[in-house]
Amino acid sequence: MTYTLLQHQEEGVGFLTGNAAGLLAFEQGLGKTLVAIDAFRRLLDGGTADRLLVVCPNSLKRNWLAELRKFAPFLSVDIAEGPPKKRREIFRESKARVVVTSYETARAETTSLIALCQRQRTILVLDESHAAKNWRSQTSAAMRTVAPHANRRWLLSGTPVTNTATDLHTQVNILEPGKSPLGSEEAFRAQLEFDPHAKFAQATFDRLILRRTKEQCLDLPEKSYVDVRVELPDWQRRAYNQMRDEMIAEIRDLSGQEYRAYAATALSKLTRLIQLASNPALIFPDLDKQPAKFETLDGLIGDILSVPGRKVILWSNYIRTIESLLVRIPGAVAIYGATPNTERQEIARRFQEDADTRVLIANPAAAGTGFTFTAASFTIYESLSWRYDHYAQSQDRNHRIGQTEPVTYMRLLAADTIEEAVVIALERKSALARGLLGDEGADASVAQLSQAEMCELLANNRLPEREVADHTTMVLS
Structure with a gap:
């Protein structure tokens, strides 16, 4: 189908295609999935990317499949799920342009995800990325392990901060693995004691995060x-x-x-x-x-x-x-x-x-x-x-x-x-x-x-x- 992006969606596509890493923090309903699909299409057409690896909550795998069929039916898609043998076979042998899997599978198949990323120029997308916000969780550890092997890292979340400022600290480390632009988690927490609104980190947030709200972008009914x-x-x-x-x-x-x-x-x-x-x-x-x-x-x-x-x-x-x-x-x-x-x-x-x-x-x-x-x-x-x-x-x-x-x-x-x-x-x-x-x-x-x-x-x-x-x-x- 043909579609026309809204202004904020064009801004989102420009943000993702113009950066090796970024958190698209659009509020729910502003079209984060469409923006990511269109950004990948443009990079694919430009010869600078080969594959999109989407990691999302289990309940959203079919949503990604439906959105890809709707907005980019020419892209081949595999969903890596099922018994371990089946999903490992998909990670190992898939020729699809887009591979979709869940956080649960990613935790269990970290090695397979790394190998997939290393075979081609891969864009890693973490949908509802606040799922990986807890530094000590298995999900966060798995995503931090896979992230360095992807050519680009895009995080999507309308609510990237669901508990404290440290939620963003973890996601920033996934975006820029090995660089630690916000320092260690302990140091970050210590700074929050004196600056609870994390103004000291604002320059990093401005560089890596694009936030848009419905009030800014849409004329919706009351x-x-x-x-x-x-x-x-x-x-x-x-x-x-x-x-x-x-x-x-x-x-x-x-x-x-x-x-x-x-x-x-x-x-x-x-x-x-x-x-x-x-x-x-x-x-x-x-x-x-x-x-x-x-x-x-x-x-x-x-x-x-x-x-x-x-x-x-x-x-x-x-x-x-x-x-x-x-x-x-x-x-x-x-x-x-x-x-x-x-x-x-x-x-x-x-x-x-x-x-x-x-x-x-x-x-x-x-x-x-x-x-x-x-x-x-x-x-x-x-x-x-x-x-x-x-x-x-x-x-x-x-x-x-x-x-x-x-x-x-x-x-x-x-x-x-x-x-x-x-x-x-x-x-x-x-x-x-x-x-x-x-x-x-x-x-x-x-x-x-x-x-x-x-x-x-x-x-x-x-x-x-x-x-x-x-x-x-x-x-x-």
């Missing part, structure tokens, strides 16, 4: 947010209050040393409260009662679909809830962890194009990246997690290029529960994210709460104000 507070029925309220009160009593009885150990696992304990507020069957599988949110969803979805042509995305974090809602909502389709990767693109296409497919139920971890759902102008969050990156990326599935209608986001919140604190945390991070890159989750901040603050959070659903300052962020110009 977004609006509606919080729907759901009153819990007596049985669900009693169960929630009992678990909450038991947690508070347990925390108050801990010694200082015992609490420090407890705080390190606090997020999983708080998640159980969130599950109880959302769908108690997640904790009590034999429960035969209807959670309050299900009745509320019946009314909301009925109202939305009463207008012909409307479609809605329903996000949930929990497999059992998704499967219950699939039974409850006639004609709904779903993309979540149990959906085979080979079927996800077809489900997304059906939701986009089939007028009779009007409800998509999805999990942000499975469908929050790599998909376009602009057929929907309504989005409902049945449940929320502390993960800001999942929240932001899921919103961008339908507020992106191709959306012509104002988009409404509805968040179902169980009244007087921990979910109110989750929303406060997400709103703080969202405010920071305008011009900044926000925090991944509550792991660090929750673990830093004192015993009194943890009890206050549980009892009154309030985070301390100092929680805002606990997140290190930086400006990407």
